[in-house]
Amino acid sequence: xxxxxxxxxxxxxxxxxxxxxxxxxxxxxxxxxxxxxxxxxxxxxxxxxxxxxxxxxxxxxxxxxxxxxxxxxxxxxxxxxxxxxxxxxxxxxxxxxxxxxxxxxxxxxxxxxxxxxxxxxxxxxxxxxxxxxxxxxxxxxxxxxxxxxxxxxxxxxxxxxxxxxxxxxxxxxxxxxxxxxxxxxxxxxxxxxxxxxxxxxxxxxxxxxxxxxxxxxxxxxxxxxxxxxxxxxxxxxxxxxxxxxxxxxxxxxxxxxxxxxxxxxxxxxxxxxxxxxxxxxxxxxxxxxxxxxxxxxxxxxxxxxxxxxxxxxxxxxxxxxxxxxxxxxxxxxxxxxxxxxxxxxxxxxxxxxxxxxxxxxxxxxxxxxxxxxxxxxxxxxxx
Amino acid sequence: xxxxxxxxxxxxxxxxxxxxxxxxxxxxxxxxxxxxxxxxxxxxxxxxxxxxxxxxxxxxxxxxxxxxxxxxxxxxxxxxxxxxxxxxxxxxxxxxxxxxxxxxxxxxxxxxxxxxxxxxxxxxxxxxxxxxxxxxxxxxxxxxxxxxxxxxxxxxxxxxxxxxxxxxxxxxxxxxxxxxxxxxxxxxxxxxxxxxxxxxxxxxxxxxxxxxxxxxxxxxxxxxxxxxxxxxxxxxxxxxxxxxxxxxxxxxxxxxxxxxxxxxxxxxxxxxxxxxxxxxxxxxxxxxxxxxxxxxxxxxxxxxxxxxxxxxxxxxxxxxxxxxxxxxxxxxxxxxxxxxxxxxxxxxxxxxxxxxxxxxxxxxxxxxxxxxxxxxxxxxxxx
Numbered sequence: 001x002x003x004x005x006x007x008x009x010x011x012x013x014x015x016x017x018x019x020x021x022x023x024x025x026x027x028x029x030x031x032x033x034x035x036x037x038x039x040x041x042x043x044x045x046x047x048x049x050x051x052x053x054x055x056x057x058x059x060x061x062x063x064x065x066x067x068x069x070x071x072x073x074x075x076x077x078x079x080x081x082x083x084x085x086x087x088x089x090x091x092x093x094x095x096x097x098x099x100x101x102x103x104x105x106x107x108x109x110x111x112x113x114x115x116x117x118x119x120x121x122x123x124x125x126x127x128x129x130x131x132x133x134x135x136x137x138x139x140x141x142x143x144x145x146x147x148x149x150x151x152x153x154x155x156x157x158x159x160x161x162x163x164x165x166x167x168x169x170x171x172x173x174x175x176x177x178x179x180x181x182x183x184x185x186x187x188x189x190x191x192x193x194x195x196x197x198x199x200x201x202x203x204x205x206x207x208x209x210x211x212x213x214x215x216x217x218x219x220x221x222x223x224x225x226x227x228x229x230x231x232x233x234x235x236x237x238x239x240x241x242x243x244x245x246x247x248x249x250x251x252x253x254x255x256x257x258x259x260x261x262x263x264x265x266x267x268x269x270x271x272x273x274x275x276x277x278x279x280x281x282x283x284x285x286x287x288x289x290x291x292x293x294x295x296x297x298x299x300x301x302x303x304x305x306x307x308x309x310x311x312x313x314x315x316x317x318x319x320x321x322x323x324x325x326x327x328x329x330x331x332x333x334x335x336x337x338x339x340x341x342x343x344x345x346x347x348x349x350x351x352x353x354x355x356x357x358x359x360x361x362x363x364x365x366x367x368x369x370x371x372x373x374x375x376x377x378x379x380x381x382x383x
Numbered sequence: 384x385x386x387x388x389x390x391x392x393x394x395x396x397x398x399x400x401x402x403x404x405x406x407x408x409x410x411x412x413x414x415x416x417x418x419x420x421x422x423x424x425x426x427x428x429x430x431x432x433x434x435x436x437x438x439x440x441x442x443x444x445x446x447x448x449x450x451x452x453x454x455x456x457x458x459x460x461x462x463x464x465x466x467x468x469x470x471x472x473x474x475x476x477x478x479x480x481x482x483x484x485x486x487x488x489x490x491x492x493x494x495x496x497x498x499x500x501x502x503x504x505x506x507x508x509x510x511x512x513x514x515x516x517x518x519x520x521x522x523x524x525x526x527x528x529x530x531x532x533x534x535x536x537x538x539x540x541x542x543x544x545x546x547x548x549x550x551x552x553x554x555x556x557x558x559x560x561x562x563x564x565x566x567x568x569x570x571x572x573x574x575x576x577x578x579x580x581x582x583x584x585x586x587x588x589x590x591x592x593x594x595x596x597x598x599x600x601x602x603x604x605x606x607x608x609x610x611x612x613x614x615x616x617x618x619x620x621x622x623x624x625x626x627x628x629x630x631x632x633x634x635x636x637x638x639x640x641x642x643x644x645x646x647x648x649x650x651x652x653x654x655x656x657x658x659x660x661x662x663x664x665x666x667x668x669x670x671x672x673x674x675x676x677x678x679x680x681x682x683x684x685x686x687x688x689x690x691x692x693x694x695x696x697x698x699x700x701x702x703x704x705x706x707x708x709x710x711x712x713x714x715x716x717x718x719x720x721x722x723x724x725x726x727x728x729x730x731x732x733x734x735x736x737x738x739x740x741x742x743x744x745x746x747x748x749x750x751x752x753x754x755x756x757x758x759x760x761x762x763x764x765x766x
Contacts (some may be wrong), residue, residue: 001397001619001622001623001626002398003397003399003400003401004395004397004398005394005396005397006394006395006397007392007393007394007395008392009390009391010389010390010394011389011390012388012389012390012638013387013388014384014387014388014389014638015384015385015386015387015639018386080406109605163466170693202520206622206623207623208599208602208603208606208607208623209599209600209626209627209630210596211621212596212598212599212602212603213595213596213599213601214594216591216592216595216598216599217592217704218595219591219595220591220592220595223591224591226434228537236384236589239384239589239639240589240590240591240592241384242593243384243639244592247592251544255395255397256398256626313558319389355401379397
């Protein structure tokens with residue numbers, strides 16, 4: 001195990017009906033900005049529940065935070081924060097609303113141009129307090145201190161984070177997921193799965209707790225996926241799905257072990273250029289990346305095949321190939337396709353992406369050896 | 384999965400050399416009370432390292448916190464806190480020092496008789512801030528908000544806790560364990576193992592993440608035990624041991640699932656009456672308790688046998704019996720005996736213990752059906 005620091009002060013309130021406890025968690029006399037997305041919370045009743053739980057508070061609303069939340073939109077929210085003297089942010093939605101709200105929290109009190117937080121990784125020195133009500137399990141944003149923001153004008157999707165951006169609390173009520181369309185549930189399963197592999201499919205570091213926790217999440221996601229996607233509302237399946245997503249990216253399984261994140265970094269560029277869903281980009285990149293990086297990841301790929309998929313027989317290469325095939329098949333079984341061509345993207349369209357990676361000179365992966373040329377091989381093999 | 388709240392704001396600094404970062408974590412201008420136990424930290428160099436890392440702080444010392452820390456001793460520390468106007472407590476030691484220091488933190492600012500915190504569960508409204516440097520992995524006290532205190536005069540060993548008693552930080556440097564005697568390492572392994580079974584060997588609640596995390600800890604403890612007890616200082620084994628102990632009792636594996644804790648409650652009484660090590664009492668009680676409660680715990684015992692010990696064949700009863708035998712054999716393999724008679728305790732000596740349980744009218748276990756009569760059966764079968 002490597003040395004590490006771990007800190008995660010988010011209070012989790014988990015279970016049906018926990019929204020009713022909201023007023024116990026929001027500071028007395030807070031002026032609340034309630035942020036949300038496209039308005040689905042108005043249709044499924046969550047909006048009313050939240051407002052009812054916040055009776056007595058001054059609540060201002062900011063809706064319309066889009067998937068892959070945009071810098072431009074969030075800066076409009078910052079204007080509202082300042083105009084209304086907001087003291088507390090309550091994000092109600094999925095990862096995009098939560099990530100966007102973290103950015104609003106940081107940008108509202110930032111001295112200078114908030115774009116620097118994304119572009120230059122400028123340090124967040126102050127932030128408004130945040131609470132969240134999660135309605136779409138996927139990103140883990142409810143129990144971490146980071147986020148991803150897109151700038152439409154320059155086609156950039158950039159990460160940021162600060163210990164000041166941990167939510168004070170997050171309410172996880174599995175029933176809020178009942179109204180989600182299947183493709184969003186499927187994307188969420190893929191997202192949590194690949195958050196886990198990014199912290200697991202690297203090289204051995206003698207960290208059996210972290211490895212077994214990662215395998216626990218992967219096996220659970222595989223096991224519950226059909227029940228999550230079933231037509232009936234299965235509370236237990238949704239609850240275990242929600243908790244798996246939170247566990248996949250709250251820092252615990254990545255503490256003390258090497259981490260990869262190349263699939264995410266490449267996926268973000270695919271989203272910025274083609275508007276593909278985040279989960280979809282991950283499902284496309286991961287199998288191709290694992291094939292390309294097979295030798296570097298050999299031991300962990302064999303362990304993954306054995307412990308997650310029960311693959312015991314065959315040559316090492318056969319077992320690795322089978323593990324990767326099983327992974328892609330799992331994504332396909334959720335209705336998430338794993339080839340760029342399935343989304344109408346052709347070889348020609350990749351040129352500007354390759355150019356961006358050449359310019360950026362990123363060195364990705366747990367060994368910092370996934371460079372532009374290698375990304376090109378990965379994406380070509382994902383066509 | 385059941386509904387739950389989870390909150391754990393302890394900052395963990397894990398790895399060799401992390402004591403050097405102490406001054407970044409202790410508040411500037413703090414007047415520090417450094418608490419410790421029998422003085423082993425003076426022999427193994429940790430004492431000097433801590434004082435050197437605290438250069439520039441006013442540091443007062445309070446040594447002599449004993450195993451199963453005593454109320455009487457800790458109240459002497461409270462006197463020192465008040466006399467020296469202490470503003471920060473730094474616990475350097477194992478679970479006893481950490482638990483004792485949590486009690487000092489609460490008692491120092493308590494209005495009224497601090498005994499009420501233990502005796503009546505009086506609410507802790509204020510507490511001094513605490514940091515810890517763990518030197519004996521076992522209790523998990525470094526990442527939770529509870530403790531256990533003994534009152535010598537009345538032979539009582541009582542639990543207490545408050546969210547105000549989470550350490551602000553805990554430093555976990557595996558090299559601090561190198562000088563530990565084998566029996567303390569063995570007790571620590573047993574303690575972490577049984578912290579885990581208390582939150583796992585109950586009844587199924589459709590919580591695959593929690594179950595698999597618990598199995599992860601149990602399998603890791605079994606796997607690393609021989610390396611932890613080996614004569615050579617094995618950094619990785621000690622690191623994984625330390626992290627397993629922390630994970631076993633930081634609230635995570637118990638969130639959303641039924642929990643037992645009867646083995647602990649019975650074990651505490653054995654320690655209070657006979658002075659047996661905490662780990663030893665657990666190793667004595669658990670196998671006997673599992674035999675007695677076999678029907679109530681049937682499904683989880685079968686799961687435990689299969690997933691932790693690989694027991695697949697035989698009748699259900701055979702598999703359960705084998706799982707319990709393997710558990711006791713594991714403790715024996717560490718040098719921890721699992722019968723009261725091995726510690727010279729006879730049937731006659733149990734009478735006052737049975738009397739205490741009859742008086743207390745405890746209803747223990749995940750189904751609250753482990754009453755005095757049942758405890759008597761359990762302890763008689765552990766003779």
